[in-house]
Amino acid sequence: MSRIGKKAVAIPAGVTATINDRILVVKGPKGELSMPLVDDISYTIEAAEIAVLPASDTKRARSFWGMQRTLVSNLVTGVSDGFTKVLLITGVGYRASVQGANLKLQLGYSHDVDFAIPDGITIKTPDPTTVEITGSDKQRVGQVAAEIRRWRKPEPYKGKGIKYRGEVIFRKEGKKK
The missing domain is CATH 3.90.930.12 (Ribosomal protein L6)
Incomplete structure (x- = not known):
């Protein structure tokens, strides 16, 4: 049962x-x-x-x-009620902003990443290092969050990248002299 x-x-x-x-x-x-x-x-x-x-x-x-x-x-x-996923951006010079129907991400690449916001999804950036994704369809909200996170996954040495709020990144110790 x-x-x-x-x-x-x-x-x-x-x-x-x-x-x-x-x-x-x-x-x-x-x-x-x-x-x-x-x-x-x-x-x-x-x-x-x-x-x-x-x-x-x-x-x-x-x-x-x-x-x-x-x-x-x-x-x-x-x-x-709707569903919300929050992404946190960590790294020097890494930031996000919403410009019209696009999310502009600066993630350390030589170019800015423009992510088109799909219909039925609302994206807000309360501050440059936080991205809030809101919508009524749980699967679509999670998929959009995963696509944004895929641009720069968190790395284990300094923790730089895009992670979900509450996600724990297993940190590794760097080289020793």
Whole structure:
């Protein structure tokens, strides 16, 4: 039995959920998200919650159960609250700024890196070494954060680069004389 799958997903006030042609559509103050439904799982929308249960007792249905419940929960959370990832930039001369529809990164290369901000994603730079990525789709927010981080991953000797807030970089000791 899935411990995560057993719990129904609560629908907060201001959020509506409907199932049309095996597609779950969730609408809320932050937008609208949809997800195709899996045949092995049954979804029921009751008073103020969405219940996710396996349609049969097969191994595939049981293995999809918890994951599908989490995906439904992410849709509801995304349209009501949204998701945020924060990147921290460490290094002398490394900085970021938002200019129109682009994020301009100065990361020690001979040129500046221009990153086009995709639709549905909001990027803010409260200070030159912090980048806040916000959106309603958890997967897209994480993907954009990973693409930005890929330009200069943190290195283990001085810790220079782009890292997630809360990420621990294993530091190595340098050469000894």
